[in-house]
Amino acid sequence: MIVAQERGRGGFAGLDACVHCGFCLQACPTFLATGDEADSPRGRIELMRALERGELAATDTALAFHLDRCLGCRACEPVCPSGVRYGQGLEAARERLARAGGVPWLARATLWALTTPGVSGLAYALARMFRATGLPRLLAGWGRIRFAMGMLAATAPKGGNGRHRTATDRARPLPSSAVLLFRGCVMQGLFRHVHDATIRTLQVNGYDVREVAGQVCCGALHAHAGLLDDARALGRVNVAAFGDGDEPIVVNSAGCGAFMKDYGHVLDDDDQGVRFAARVRDVTELLAANGGPVPGGPLDLQVAYDPPCHLLHAQRVSQPPQRLFAAIPLLRLITVAGAADCCGSAGLFTLVEPGMSRAVLQPKLESLGAVAPQVVATGNPGCVMQLGAGLAARGTRAQVRHPVELLDASYQAAGRYE
Numbered sequence: 091m092i093v094a095q096e097r098g099r100g101g102f103a104g105l106d107a108c109v110h111c112g113f114c115l116q117a118c119p120t121f122l123a124t125g126d127e128a129d130s131p132r133g134r135i136e137l138m139r140a141l142e143r144g145e146l147a148a149t150d151t152a153l154a155f156h157l158d159r160c161l162g163c164r165a166c167e168p169v170c171p172s173g174v175r176y177g178q179g180l181e182a183a184r185e186r187l188a189r190a191g192g193v194p195w196l197a198r199a200t201l202w203a204l205t206t207p208g209v210s211g212l213a214y215a216l217a218r219m220f221r222a223t224g225l226p227r228l229l230a231g232w233g234r235i236r237f238a239m240g241m242l243a244a245t246a247p248k249g250g251n252g253r254h255r256t257a258t259d260r261a262r263p264l265p266s267s268a269v270l271l272f273r274g275c276v277m278q279g280l281f282r283h284v285h286d287a288t289i290r291t292l293q294v295n296g297y298d299v300r301e302v303a304g305q306v307c308c309g310a311l312h313a314h315a316g317l318l319d320d321a322r323a324l325g326r327v328n329v330a331a332f333g334d335g336d337e338p339i340v341v342n343s344a345g346c347g348a349f350m351k352d353y354g355h356v357l358d359d360d361d362q363g364v365r366f367a368a369r370v371r372d373v374t375e376l377l378a379a380n381g382g383p384v385p386g387g388p389l390d391l392q393v394a395y396d397p398p399c400h401l402l403h404a405q406r407v408s409q410p411p412q413r414l415f416a417a418i419p420l421l422r423l424i425t426v427a428g429a430a431d432c433c434g435s436a437g438l439f440t441l442v443e444p445g446m447s448r449a450v451l452q453p454k455l456e457s458l459g460a461v462a463p464q465v466v467a468t469g470n471p472g473c474v475m476q477l478g479a480g481l482a483a484r485g486t487r488a489q490v491r492h493p494v495e496l497l498d499a500s501y502q503a504a505g506r507y508e
């Protein structure tokens with residue numbers, strides 16, 4: 091029954107197209123880190139196919155070792171000439187492994203604290219209080235605990251959070267169309283200033299941003315941990331909460347957006363899931379639509395853009411963030427070697443696989459250190475935290491911010507807010 095569902099949903103069937111050409115190997119950060127074929131997409135596909143055929147047990151330790159070390163960054167997908175849907179295969183395999191061997195306690199405890207209604211509100215409130223003491227910033231460094239301190243410090247609003255600013259009527263010259271805001275769990279708990287910036291910048295660009303009651307975590311973190319049933323349950327709650335209208339659903343977290351654009355597949359090709367998925371837009375896609383975004387005021391900043399894997403590879407959104415930066419006079423975008431490579435965050439990966447996560451992060455930190463930007467811009471909470479912690483540990487003075495925060499500051503400079 092499980093096998094039939096996995097193939098019916100496109101799970102393992104997504105791997106069938108692999109012709110073993112190896113074009114994906116050089117795009118894979120874990121293969122580049124270890125040089126081991128079993129840490130490459132091609133090697134993992136072979137392992138997953140062996141799992142599907144029953145030649146490897148779901149409790150096989152070598153299988154779990156190499157699949158656990160996969161970031162799920164999906165950098166292997168756009169370079170694959172055969173159109174292998176690696177991410178879907180990985181989800182199906184992880185579900186089998188989780189059913190057979192359970193999910194590590196650290197992943198379960200983190201998911202429980204960050205995504206359980208009632209519990210997560212308290213966890214985030216305590217985290218914000220601790221963040222406000224300034225201690226996480228002072229304690230940031232290498233090692234599990236100090237790196238986690240750096241991650242929390244990286245979530246702090248920078249440059250004045252402007253919570254009470256609103257777009258002036260003068261700043262809304264375009265006819266407005268309604269969009270529904272997805273707030274998520276980590277974004278709502280630790281990045282409300284990014285939601286505020288999202289709302290204001292969308293208003294300036296003619297969107298009427300509406301709130302949706304009853305929405306929950308998107309389920310991406312659960313799916314990455316192999317808890318697909320939990321992810322599906324959350325997906326169904328969101329599908330019901332956002333209703334059957336045709337307003338776009340705006341998301342400012344690349345990981346959430348990638349997963350929600352896949353709700354059709356996740357919810358077994360359910361019609362409502364498919365329609366929901368078709369409405370999901372990254373905030374930069376909406377801002378860049380119709381010739382946008384509206385230009386802002388000058389920001390004299392050197393910015394390095396670090397495209398999140400789940401925006402660039404999973405959603406294939408590359409140009410909209412560039413259009414956003416182009417709308418900010420004086421901002422200078424710096425080219426950084428390996429900018430499109432994964433930072434090693436990958437949801438809970440940074441917590442449960444710290445060794446591989448830091449190995450993948452190191453080359454990026456060296457590239458960023460070489461160009462010394464004032465700001466690193468990236469549109470995913472995990473990437474903001476991972477890059478912020480890494481830069482702090484390395485002693486590189488650069489802020490990490492969401493691109494909409496920069497556009498928001500630019501609109502503030504242009505006097506578009508009151």
Ligand code: SF4
Binds near residue numbers: 107109132171172
């Ligand atoms: S590029 Fe695609 S077809 Fe080639 S080995 Fe990688 S996954 Fe298989």
Ligand code: SF4
Binds near residue numbers: 134162166167
């Ligand atoms: S998802 Fe990323 S880490 Fe995993 S095999 Fe593909 S490229 Fe490698």
